Amino acid sequence: MLIIRKDSPTFTYASERKLEIGxxxxxxxxxxxxTGVIMAAVKKPDYNTKPVLSIIEERPLPLPLVKLAEWIxxxxxxxxxxxxxxxxxxxxxxxxxxxxxxxxxxxxNRTKIVFNKYQLSAIKKIKxxxxxTILLHGVTGSGKTAVYxxxxxxxxxxxxxxxxxxxxxxxxxxxxxxxxxxxxxxYLTHSGQTEAQRHLVWKKVANDPKPKIIIGxxxxxxxxVYDVGLIxxxxxxxxxxxxxxxxxxxxxxxxxxxxxxxxxxxxLGSATPSLPDxxxxxxxxxxxxxxxTARSAKKPTIHLIDMTDRQNFxxxxxxxxxxxxxxEKTIASGHQVLFFHNRRGxxxxxxxxxxxxxxxxxxxxxxxxxxxxxxxxxxxxxxFAAKVPLSCPECDSSSIVYKGIGTKIIESELAKLYxxxxxARFDGDSDQENTINARYKELxxxxxxxxxxxxxxxxxxxxxGLRMVGIVQADTGLFLPDFSAPERTFQLLAQAVGRxxxxxxxxxxxxxxxxxxxxxxxxxxxxxxxEFYEKELLxxxxxxxxxxxxxxxxxxxYKSEYSAIKNASxxxxxxxxxxxxxxxxxxxxxxxxxxxxxxxRWQLILKSRQRKHLIDALHHxxxxxxxxxxxxxxxx
Numbered sequence: 048m049l050i051i052r053k054d055s056p057t058f059t060y061a062s063e064r065k066l067e068i069g070x071x072x073x074x075x076x077x078x079x080x081x082t083g084v085i086m087a088a089v090k091k092p093d094y095n096t097k098p099v100l101s102i103i104e105e106r107p108l109p110l111p112l113v114k115l116a117e118w119i120x121x122x123x124x125x126x127x128x129x130x131x132x133x134x135x136x137x138x139x140x141x142x143x144x145x146x147x148x149x150x151x152x153x154x155x156n157r158t159k160i161v162f163n164k165y166q167l168s169a170i171k172k173i174k175x176x177x178x179x180t181i182l183l184h185g186v187t188g189s190g191k192t193a194v195y196x197x198x199x200x201x202x203x204x205x206x207x208x209x210x211x212x213x214x215x216x217x218x219x220x221x222x223x224x225x226x227x228x229x230x231x232x233x234y235l236t237h238s239g240q241t242e243a244q245r246h247l248v249w250k251k252v253a254n255d256p257k258p259k260i261i262i263g264x265x266x267x268x269x270x271x272v273y274d275v276g277l278i279x280x281x282x283x284x285x286x287x288x289x290x291x292x293x294x295x296x297x298x299x300x301x302x303x304x305x306x307x308x309x310x311x312x313x314x315l316g317s318a319t320p321s322l323p324d325x326x327x328x329x330x331x332x333x334x335x336x337x338x339x340t341a342r343s344a345k346k347p348t349i350h351l352i353d354m355t356d357r358q359n360f361x362x363x364x365x366x367x368x369x370x371x372x373x374x375e376k377t378i379a380s381g382h383q384v385l386f387f388h389n390r391r392g393x394x395x396x397x398x399x400x401x402x403x404x405x406x407x408x409x410x411x412x413x414x415x416x417x418x419x420x421x422x423x424x425x426x427x428x429x430x431f432a433a434k435v436p437l438s439c440p441e442c443d444s445s446s447i448v449y450k451g452i453g454t455k456i457i458e459s460e461l462a463k464l465y466x467x468x469x470x471a472r473f474d475g476d477s478d479q480e481n482t483i484n485a486r487y488k489e490l491x492x493x494x495x496x497x498x499x500x501x502x503x504x505x506x507x508x509x510x511x512g513l514r515m516v517g518i519v520q521a522d523t524g525l526f527l528p529d530f531s532a533p534e535r536t537f538q539l540l541a542q543a544v545g546r547x548x549x550x551x552x553x554x555x556x557x558x559x560x561x562x563x564x565x566x567x568x569x570x571x572x573x574x575x576x577x578e579f580y581e582k583e584l585l586x587x588x589x590x591x592x593x594x595x596x597x598x599x600x601x602x603x604x605y606k607s608e609y610s611a612i613k614n615a616s617x618x619x620x621x622x623x624x625x626x627x628x629x630x631x632x633x634x635x636x637x638x639x640x641x642x643x644x645x646x647x648r649w650q651l652i653l654k655s656r657q658r659k660h661l662i663d664a665l666h667h668x669x670x671x672x673x674x675x676x677x678x679x680x681x682x683x
Contacts, residue, residue: 056120056126056127056128057086057087057127058074058076058083059089059092059096060074060083060096060097060098060099061091061096061097061098061099062098062099063098065088066085066088066099066102066107067085067107068085068086068087068088068107068110068113069084069085069107069108069109069110069112069113070084070085070102070104070107070108071083071084071085071102071103071104071107071108071135071139072084072085072099072100072101072102072103073099073100073101073103073140074097074099074100075097075100080100082103082135082139082140084108084113084131084134084135085107086113086117086127103139103140104139104253106253106254106271108134108135108271109271109272109273110308111275111305111308111309112134112269112271112305112308114304114308115301115304115305115308116130116131116133116134118301118304119294119296119301119304120294122296122300122677123294123295123296123677124662124665124675124677125293125294125295125296129293129294130294130296133266133269133294134269134271136242136245136246136249137242137245137246138242138243138246139246141243141246143243143246143247143250144243145247146243146244146247160190160193160197162190162193162194162197162341163190163339163341165185165189165336165337165338165339166189166190166193166194166337166341168335169183169185169194169335169337170194170197170198170201172335173194173198173201173277173312173314173335174198174201175312176312177312178306178307178310178311178312179312179313179333180303180306180312180313180314180315180328180331180333181312181313181314181315181333181334181335182283182315182317182320182324182325182328182333182334182335183314183315183316183317183335183337184317184318184320184325184334184335184336184337184576185316185317185318185336185337185338186318186337186338186339186340186545186574187318187340187541187542187544187545187546187548187549187574188340188341188342188344188509188545188548188549189318189337189338189339189340189341190337190340190341190342191281191316191337192222192225192281192509193341194316194337195211195279195281195314195316196225196226196229198277198279198314199211199226199229199230199260199277199279200229200230202258202276202277203230203232203258203260205258205276206258206274207258207274207275207276207277207311208258208259208260208261208272208273208274208275208276209258209259209260209261209275209276209277209278209279210260210261210267210268210270210272210275210277210278210279210302211226211260211261211262211263211267211279211281212263212264212265212267212268212278212279212280212281212288212298212302213262213263213264213281213282214264214281214282214285214287214288214506215264215285215287215503215506216237216238216239216264216482216484219235219237219262219263219264219484220483220484220487221487221508221509222262222281223235223262224487226260226262230260232255232257232258232259232260233259233260233261233262234248234251234252234259234260234261234262234270235248235262235263236248236249236261236262236263236266236267236270237263237264237266237267238264238266239479239484248270249270249271252270252271252272253270253271258274259272264287265287265288265290265298265301268298268301268302268305274309275305275306275309275311276309276311276312277311277312277313277314278302278305278306278311278312278313278314279313279314279316280298280299280302280313280314280315280316281316282316282317282506282542283299283315283316283317283320283321283324284317284319284320284321284324284538285506286535286680286681289678289679289680295676295677297678297680299315299324300678315328318541318542318545318574318576319537319538319541319542319576320576321534321680322534322580322583322584322587322593322594323593323594325580326584326594327594340548340549342549342550342551343550343551344548344549344550344551345548345550345551345552345553345554346548347516347544347547347548347554347555347556348553348554348555348556349544349555349556349558349572350369350370350373350555350556350557350558351558351560351563351568351572352367352369352370352557352558352559352560352563353560353561353563354367354520354559354560354561355561363460363464365452365460365519365520365559366460366464366517366519367557367559369557370517370557370559371464373515373517373555373557374465374497374515374517377514377515377555378465378468378496378497380514381493381512382493382512382513382514382515383493383495383496383497383498383510383512383513383514383515384496384497384498384513384514384515384516384517385497385498385499385500385504385508385510385513385515385516385517385543385546386457386461386497386498386499386500386516386517386518386519387500387501387502387504387505387516387517387518387519387539387543388452388453388454388457388499388500388501388518388519388520388523389501389502389523389524389539390451390452390453390454390501390523391416391427391453391454391455391474391475391476391501392416392417392418392425392427392453392454392455392456392476394416394417394419394449394450394451394452394453394456395414395416395417395450395451395452395453396414396449396450396451397414397415397417397424397435397436397447397448397449398447398448398450399439399441399442399444399446399447399448400444400446400447400448401439401442401444401446402439402441402442402444404439404440404441404442406424406433406436408426408428408429408431409431410426410429410431410642410643410644410645411426411428411429411431411640411642411643411644412641412642413426413427413428413640413642415431415433416451416453417435417449417453418455418476419435419455419456419459420455420459422434422435423435428640428643428644429643429644435447452519452520454472454474454476454499454500454501455472455476457472457499457519458470458472458499461497461499465497468496468497469494469495469496469497470495470496470497470499471486471489471490471495471497471498471499472499472500473498473499473500473501473503473504474499474500474501474503475501483503483504483508490508490510491510491511492512493510493511493512498513502539504543504546505539505542505543505546506542508546509546509549510546511550513546513547513554514547514552514553514554514555515547515554515555515556515557516543516544516546516547516554516555516556516557517556517557518540518543518544518556518557518558518559519559520559520560520561521536521540521558521559521560521568521571522536522560522561522562522565522568524536524539525562525565525567525568527639527683528639528682528683529639529681529682529683530587530590530592530593530682531680531681531682533565533566533567533583533586534567534579534583535681536567536568536571537567537568537570537571537579537583538571539571540558540567540568540571540572541571541572541574541576543556544556544558544571544572544574545574556572558572566578566579566582567579567583570582591631591654592654593678595656596631596654596655596656597654597655597656597657597658597661597677597678598652598653598654598661598677598678598679598682599652599653599655599661599664599665599675599676599677600650600651600652600653600675600676600679600682601618601650601651601652601653601664601668601673601674601675602638602648602649602650602673602674602675602676603615603618603635603648603649603650603651603672603673604646604647604648604672604673604674605646605647605672606645606646606647607647608647610647610672611646611647611648611649612635612649614669614672615634615635615649615650615651616635618635618651618667618668618669618673619632619634619635619651621667622651622653622664622667625667626653626660626663626664627660629655629656629657629660630653630654630655630660630661630664631653631654631655632651632652632653633651633652633653633654634649634650634651634652635649635650635651636649636650637649637650638650639682639683640683652682658677661677662677
């Protein structure tokens with residue numbers, strides 16, 4: 048455990064032996080023995096100093112990693128000790144038993160890769176040893192992974208290591224499968240591993256002198272790799288690259304600094320880059336485009352169904368006639384179907400038809416979602432669970448109804464309609480045995496006929512037997528009160544549709560929407576990034592949202608609503624006095640989730656063209672009851 052003291056990021060200790068920056072040691076703090084990291088050598092001070100007790104690891108953290116920690120601490124206004132905990136594994140002082148490596152075995156049929164001209168151009172530009180950031184904008188199926196593999200091969204031949212980041216644990220199987228048939232020296236790290244497993248991977252990486260490939264989600268960035276030549280961030284638009292807990296850093300920004308410290312290159316790969324990243328790359332001229340699929344491909348047939356026209360739903364209440372017809376045709380031909388819906392559970396609302404009573408979380412004041420498989424209602428914020436009411440607690444009526452669609456109800460309805468089909472659901476409620484990672488072989492070989500899931504199934508899956516994608520309600524998140532809602536809707540649709548149309552086979556996409564003419568949906572289905580980008584950029588400019596401003600979210604958290612409103616109002620008044628007029632202050636207003644876990648939350652949103660003004664605002668933040676996030680990618 049590293050020491051945290053608000054008034055000082057570092058402490059001074061004595062050592063008879065000269066210690067390198069980055070050395071991990073034990074020191075005494077009060078009566079406790081704790082872990083520390085050597086950050087600098089200083090002259091002996093006038094006061095007495097305690098000695099360093101012991102050295103935990105002889106080899107220090109790489110200097111580029113130490114510099115990155117200092118940068119994250121300054122850029123995100125976070126205490127240095129919190130940042131260093133990202134880089135020092137938990138339980139580092141414990142002795143661990145050696146464990147068998149558990150890399151995923153390759154399940155793909157390998158063929159010799161013949162690169163097209165766009166892939167060859169991308170490989171050439173990435174191989175250029177000039178340190179820089181490249182935005183690899185390739186349509187789904189354009190062969191970005193093959194480009195990653197070739198670029199990694201070049202780095203290993205130069206004696207340099209490669210870090211490959213993926214947005215979700217669920218995607219590690221596929222990317223490891225792809226890389227493992229080309230390279231022997233691969234290290235995999237993710238949050239699904241135990242503390243002991245992660246510690247052992249950390250030690251192996253630190254002590255392995257050979258060039259290597261590191262694969263994992265954002266935490267893989269902080270493994271002690273000494274000679275990095277290339278960092279690849281796959282699906283770089285994904286919001287999971289922004290950490291939600293302190294330190295609330297962006298893995299993309301952190302990777303750019305780490306690459307600079309190593310004099311390495313950074314590749315941001317995506318079919319649907321985030322608007323700010325594309326805007327910056329366009330200005331710098333660092334976009335590399337791959338506008339065609341890698342293999343000869345036939346575009347999918349797209350059916351857009353208007354959900355307001357009930358004539359389209361004579362066979363089922365939420366599966367359109369077209370969706371069921373395409374599903375039956377696909378299964379009959381022996382191929383796979385993927386159903387995407389970005390809401391888990393069975394129903395999002397439980398209410399009484401008689402008096403209007405609604406099942407609400409007593410801690411968060413949000414509707415409890417029905418989970419019919421366990422016959423419980425759950426709060427998707429705090430996790431509170433209760434039995435499903437058989438009668439209304441207000442009027443005793445038995446007229447309890449369930450509204451809304453979730454992945455579990457999709458699964459149960461499809462199981463009723465097609466009892467012989469092999470169906471699997473992948474979402475936040477899946478246990479360890481039923482994740483995409485755990486069942487990747489069944490997905491790849493086509494054993495699973497109908498795949499159901501939330502956004503996890505829309506990200507980067509490449510399945511040879513997939514012939515149809517069904518999107519149950521395309522506008523689920525479109526009208527949320529958030530500046531990024533249209534962009535996120537576009538990205539999810541474009542990514543989901545991109546799971547098919549990757550080869551010469553006939554494929555289809557059936558999309559259901561209450562707003563079929565919204566540009567996020569029409570451009571998403573057409574995978575027309577440029578049109579969407581230009582339209583949405585105008586909206587962002589008009590409202591002064593990123594990339595035209597920097598954002599700071601300040602959230603006041605109190606047990607009583609009165610205290611939250613009062614203190615938020617007082618801070619808003621103070622900030623309007625001390626900050627320049629160019630800083631736009633929105634609020635105070637209730638947060639999207641105004642009540643969470645028995646607390647009330649009110650927030651201020653600050654916009655500024657100069658990020659320094661937002662850092663200055665943090666100096667006026669009271670020491671208690673306030674949370675902050677710089678550069679939030681969502682305001683929900």
